[in-house]
Amino acid sequence: MATANATRKRSLAWDYFYKEEESTFCEICKEEVKTSGNTSNLFRHLQSNHKDEYTELEKHRLEQASQKKMKVAVKQPKESQRKKKLDDLVKMIATDLQPISIVNDQGFQDFLKAIDSKYVPPSRRTITRDLIPKIHSTCKLELAESLSKAAFCTFTTDQWTSRATQGFLTFTIHYIEEVEGVCCSKSSVLETACLKTDHTGENIATELQRIATAWTIQDKIVCAVTHSASNMNLALRITKWSHLPCFADTLNLIVQGAIAADYQVSSLQTKCKHIVSYFHRSVKASD
Known part of the structure; x- marks a missing residue:
């Protein structure tokens, strides 16, 4: 009997419950659930109180049953x-x-x-x-x-913020790979790192160096392309990697500066924004 118990697989229901001494509690709502040596009450509690988890559990049970049949x-x-x-x-x-x-x-x-x-x-x-x-x-x-196998590589990186206002740093590598005598351009995102510290040049440099070291490419980098923000410029000076500002970002800054410097153009732009906003807010106007 001891051997049978030892080899018996643990029920999936226990993923949602835990024991304290002789009592059993639900991980989700912390309610005590009475058991009598089986898991029937555990499944019944999930079915009555946590339908999403119960549906997921039933799907997993069916999947396991299907896999067992397939093995046989x-x-x-x-x-x-x-x-x-x-x-x-x-x-x-x-x-x-x-x-x-x-x-x-x-x-x-x-x-x-x-x-x-x-x-x-x-x-x-x-x-x-x-x-x-x-x-x-x-x-x-x-x-x-x-x-x-790559002798050299470059990378692009950018900071961005999620809808939950969490900051991230994405590191994308670019290199040439030779496949059967043919050179191919390759690009891959190595990591999107969560920036839990202040977005200073020093902290960004630390993240960039960490990612490069993790992939053993720190000595292969010949250039980095980024936007022209001061913290990113400082980060690349700290890492001592060659740095090129993004052409599209630079062009955008030039256009924004030119518009801001011309009152007539900036005034016209403001009026256009107000018109667009009005149509976005008004269902009747947009119809």
Whole structure:
């Protein structure tokens, strides 16, 4: 009996509950749930009080059951086909910037059934915890291998702010890769770093050097292209990498300066903005 208990898999329901001494509590609402040696009450509590989590849990249970059947009834080549389908699904989500929750959308599930009635899409939990980390590791290794063959590289970087007013710094690498005797231009985003400190030149320089060191390209960089903000200019002076201001950004600054210097043009621009704002705010006017 001890051996059977030791080999029995832990129920998925316990992902949402924890034990304190002899009592069991819900991780979400902290309510105590009575159990009698099984997980029936745990599932019942989720179904009654946390429907989203219950739906996700049921989907994961069905997926596990489907995978168990596949292991028994399906030969190895079909397992490889399923892995490719899973990889392709995650690549689609990443390429098109789709939300992971797309696998729960009824229309998407109907579409998959129309293509392959036997295919069961993975749950959000599986995609987040298993599939994305695996593909990320694979892609990272492939990119590192490609970068290791590059003699020189340049990078572009930019600061931006999310809707939640969180600052980020994106580092994009550009280099030449030779494939079967043909030189190809390559560009890849190495990292989008969250800027949790003040956006000073010193802090930006630290982030840039950290990313470059992590990818072992710090000695291959021949030039960096950025906007012309003072903190970015200081950051590149600190790193001692050659620096070119972005032409498009510089041109934009010239145009803005020229408009601001001419009262008639700036006044006309202000009036145009007011007209556009009026039509955006008024449904009747826009009709």
